[in-house]
Amino acid sequence: MSDQELDDLESLLIDPGWRRYMAYAEQHWGDAAVVGRLETAVGQQLGNEMEAREHTQAILAAKRHIRALLAWPAQRVKELKAREVRAEKEPFVEGRRPFSRTRTRKKQEPAA
Numbered sequence: 001m002s003d004q005e006l007d008d009l010e011s012l013l014i015d016p017g018w019r020r021y022m023a024y025a026e027q028h029w030g031d032a033a034v035v036g037r038l039e040t041a042v043g044q045q046l047g048n049e050m051e052a053r054e055h056t057q058a059i060l061a062a063k064r065h066i067r068a069l070l071a072w073p074a075q076r077v078k079e080l081k082a083r084e085v086r087a088e089k090e091p092f093v094e095g096r097r098p099f100s101r102t103r104t105r106k107k108q109e110p111a112a
Contacts, residue, residue, distance in 0.1 A: 006080045009073045022070065029066045034059060 012018050027033060041055035 006077065009077045012073055013077065025066065025070055029063055034063050
């Protein structure tokens with residue numbers, strides 16, 4: 001984990017430019033905008049149910065992807081903070097044989 005990554009993402013989330021960008025995204029891909037896009041898609045394809053369904057699915061898929069992309073910084077901050085908390089709670093314990101899993105064992109030859 002990088003402390004710099006956490007600092008960068010926290011700075012991004014409170015930056016006025018990020019807030020402006022999120023407002024823009026909400027305006028174009030928020031629930032009200034998506035309902036408008038769906039109404040337009042269905043209205044244009046009234047005679048063709050299959051095309052209307054395809055347009056609807058494409059719009060909803062785009063919304064899901066855009067929402068996931070926009071949510072990533074906040075989700076990543078949560079992940080990084082959770083790792084910090086776990087690292088503080090779990091003491092480091094050095095094993096007796098730290099490289100035992102990486103060593104290859106010699107195969108024993110069967111007795112003749």
